Amino acid sequence: MERHEAGGKQEALRKPFRWHILVFLLPAATVYTLVMIYPLAETLRLSLFREVDNSPIFVGLANFADLFFDSRWSDQFWNALWNNIYFFIVNMLVQNPIGIALAALLSIPRLRGRSFYRTAIFLPTLLSFVIVGFGWKLILSPLWGVAPTLLDFVGLKFLFAPWLGKEAYALTTVALVSVWQFIGLPMILIYAALLSIPEELMEAAECDGVTGFAQFWKIKLPLILPTIGIISILTFVGNFNAFDLIYTMQGALAGPNFSTDLLGTLLYRTFFGHQLQLGDPHMGATVATMMFLIILSGVALYLFVIQRRITRYQM
Amino acid sequence: MRISNRSLTRSALVHLILGGYTIIALFPVILIAINSFKSRKAIFRSPLSFPDTDSFSLIGYETVLKQGDFFGYFLNSLSVTLVSLFFVLLFGAMAAFALSEYRFRGNTLTGLYLALGIMIPIRLGTVAILQMMADLQLVNTLWSLILVYTAQGLPLAIFILSEFMRQISDDLKNAGRIDGLSEYVIFYRLVLPLVRPALATVAVFTMIPIWNDLWFPLILAPGEETKTITLGAQVFIGQFVTNWNAVLAALTLAIVPVLILYVIFSRQLIAGITSGAVK
Structure with a gap:
């Protein structure tokens, strides 16, 4: 104007x-x-207000103080936050290395069946959480016995436990299901990055006797670092915003005993309430604000620190 | 001779690993699908075998079709996805054209503002979104979902489309201007057809999260009339937890539309990613 x-x-x-x-x-x-x-x-x-006698009253940061220190909220909040960090670490450490390895194998020149492998491995990424969550719940269920039967094939039946029902294993199990679902994303993005490396560069490397694994480690990996950065931030945002998988596999209470609770499920319970407590929009907004700040700091760290430090090579 | 032997072992190893992972990726889907066609007994007795004349049964599908309005859910999902997609593509392409074609004050700033939403999930605004939809009396209508998904899809659409529109030659557009075409006609007749591949890529990226979303249907439109297929399947399975035939059949029915779309669009999707649309 x-x-x-x-x-x-x-x-x-x-x-x-x-x-x-x-x-x-x-x-x-x-x-x-x-x-x-x-x-x-x-x-x-x-998140800066509170409902008193049906009218919102400005309370400054009091909701945040409650969330951090008042045991009614803080136990659940810190539990969900640590679980979420653990969930992210498992995703980073398992999903991305396997995704990169698969992409490296897929990008081998003249590989037969490449597009079949690519299409099949990417498929779970497109399935809805309902399918993924319930499907794995059934497979891991001791009632059905598919998982113990399969472990029996490789002689590892003694390893089987009702993982989703045990506090010690449930979060890792759910995180691994999330890895299974989203591995296609790092795979396909790294694959694209590997394809864009010019042929001549690899020929030059071969002339110098750098081949096979050394070639990948010393030449290709540094070239695809920017893509690995993008994958990491996508994983970060996705993980700190996750809700659906926990909700379908473990329910809104993120059982057993909140051991699979993430910030997303905590937000849902705080906002809408559940058997044990009434919903509270202001505390819900407070949890959402914390998620916002966490995601924002992750994105800022990526944009202003990591992305600038990564050396980019002109190709 | 030694070299060719070595490369043979190496390629066998590569296929072993890729094939192995392919089995891990497909196994759960196939397991669900084959067991959905079996009788309850056979599901438990031999979960890993294909249905034969003895164990074949459609009882699960009968329950699903009788108990849940899956066809209605499917129509809800379809209309929400298609209408949102239409608005994302239309509004997204228009904004992308404005940002990539014209130099005006605040161009970069507007671009950055619109790109914020690529990284910040719209879910975090849920508390206020629900309040707003309640004020507008849009709760339990498909329009509430359409509005949210349009807003959610726009940032990435604008980002990708403006990258593509920058590559279109100025000569073509200027020739149009000399011929007296208005800016709107240039956009609609010259530019849109040229970015059609990019539009298809954006369409696939936009469609998948909308179709699969559970959060907003659960919060904004949980009513029986407005349930999407994802929420419908979730609720149905929750009610029929102990009826394994029905659960497996419902899961298989939920997989089928995604599978069909994937078969149609997988080339487009993977070509879109590998051509650098999301870099």
Whole structure:
């Protein structure tokens, strides 16, 4: 709008206001602002208020103090936060190395059946959490006995336990199911990055006698570091926002005894309530704000530190 | 001779690893599908074998079709996904065109503002979104979902499409301008057809999370009339936990649409990723 006035003053010199730019931008900007940015900002604002006698009262950071220190909330919050960090670490350490290894194998020149492998390994990524969650729940169930039978094939039957029902194993098991589901993403992105490495570079390496594993480790890996950075931040955002898989496999109470509780399931329970407590929008907003801050700091760390430190090679 | 032997072992090893992982990736899906066609006894007695004339049974599917309105859920999912997709593509392409074509004050800033949503999940605004939808009386309508998914899909769509639109030659558009075409006609007739492959890529990326989402249907539209197939399957399975035939049949029915879409679009999807659409 400023532009319009400025144009008005110097009508003879300047082009007329270009309405079409506004027309092109307005629908997207309106929906995005009203349905995404405004609710985000409003959620941050709600976390500073509390409901007293049916009217919201400004309480500053008191909700956050409760969340961190008042045992009604803090036990669950710290539990969910540590679980979430553990969930992220398992995903990073298992999903990404295996994804990179699969991509490296897929990008071997003249590999037969490449597109079949690629399509099959990517398939779980597209399945909904309901399918993935319940499917694995059935497979791991001691009632059905598929998992012990399979372990018996390889002589490891003694390893079987009802993993999802044991506090000590449940979170790791759910994290590994999440790895199974999303491994296609790092695989396909790394695969694309490996394909974009020029042929001549590899030929030069072969002339110098750098082949096989050494070639991957010393030449290709440094070249795909930026993509590994992207995968890491995508995993981070996805993991600290995860809800669906826990909800379908372990329910809103993230059992057994909250051992699989993540920030997402905590947000759901705090906001909507469950058997043991009433829902509270303001505490819900407080949990959401913490998730926002965690994700924002992860993204900022990536954009301003990691991404700048990574050496990029012109190819 | 030694060299060719070595490369043979090496390629066998590669196929062993890739094939092994392929089995891990497909095994659960196949296991669910084959057991959904078996009688309850056979599901437990021999879960790993294919159904034969003895064990074949459609009892699970009969229960699903009788008890749950899966066809209605499916239509809900389909309309929410298609309408959201339409708005994401249309509004996204328009905004991407404005950002990539014109130089105006605040261009970079607008681009950054619209890109914020790529990394920050819309889910974190749920508390306020529910409040807003309640105020607008949109709770338990498909429109609440469509609005949320349109907002959710726009940032990435705008980002990818403007990257592609920057590559279109100026000569073509300027020739159009000399011929007296308006900016709207240039967008619709010249630019849109040229970015069709990018639109298809964006469509696939937008579609999958919408179809699979459980959070917003659960919160904004849990009513029987507005249940999506993902939520419908979740609720149905929750009610029929002990009826394994029904659960396996419901899971298989939920897999089928995704599988069909994947077979149709997998080339497009993987080509889109490998061509660098998301770099």
